Amino acid sequence: MSRGRRSPAALAVVPVLVPGAGRPEPPPDLDPLEQRAWREVIAALPPHWVDPAGQLILKRLAAQAAIAESLEVRIRDLRAQSQDDSKEAGALAARHGLASKSIADLLAQLRATPKSRTVPRAAGPRVLQAPEWRPWEIKGGQAQAAKPEA
Numbered sequence: 001m002s003r004g005r006r007s008p009a010a011l012a013v014v015p016v017l018v019p020g021a022g023r024p025e026p027p028p029d030l031d032p033l034e035q036r037a038w039r040e041v042i043a044a045l046p047p048h049w050v051d052p053a054g055q056l057i058l059k060r061l062a063a064q065a066a067i068a069e070s071l072e073v074r075i076r077d078l079r080a081q082s083q084d085d086s087k088e089a090g091a092l093a094a095r096h097g098l099a100s101k102s103i104a105d106l107l108a109q110l111r112a113t114p115k116s117r118t119v120p121r122a123a124g125p126r127v128l129q130a131p132e133w134r135p136w137e138i139k140g141g142q143a144q145a146a147k148p149e150a
Contacts, residue, residue, distance in 0.1 A: 022047050024055060030062055037065035045112055054110055059104040068099040 026038035041058060042050065050058055071092055094150045108116040 024050060026062070027059065030059070031066065033066040033069060034062040037062040037069075041107075041110070041112060043111070050110065057106055057109050061103060061110070064099050064102045065104065068103060070095055071096040071099060 008135050016120050026035040030038060038058060041061060049061060075084070075089060075092050075096065078086065078092070104113075107113050110116075
């Protein structure tokens with residue numbers, strides 16, 4: 001660190017951006033349903049949130065969202081025909097559940113949900129309750145206290 005007065009340029013605040021390219025457009029190989037899902041997720045996230053690795057996850061997320069939406073349409077059609085208790089409806093519901101679970105997992109990986117961005121309240125007290133010994137100090141099922149250095 002230099003000594004003395006700092007120039008105005010040195011004092012200027014430079015905005016720090018999370019790696020990413022602003023709000024990336026969906027890849028051209030996605031179908032319209034997937035592109036809509038892509039844009040909805042990107043619009044819900046802060047600018048520069050999704051980096052190139054996150055775009056790979058987002059592409060899978062858009063595909064799962066499109067699958068889930070098409071399954072929902074088929075389930076609604078069966079319900080409108082009063083066939084919502086058929087085997088086909090049950091199979092569609094199971095597939096929809098798996099797609100929904102996958103979407104939730106991918107959203108969490110992108111840190112796109114409020115829950116995935118916060119630390120649980122229980123984490124603070126649990127850190128304070130952590131034992132004084134370290135895991136490698138366990139021998140024979142009991143913790144061996146670290147020997148004070150003299």
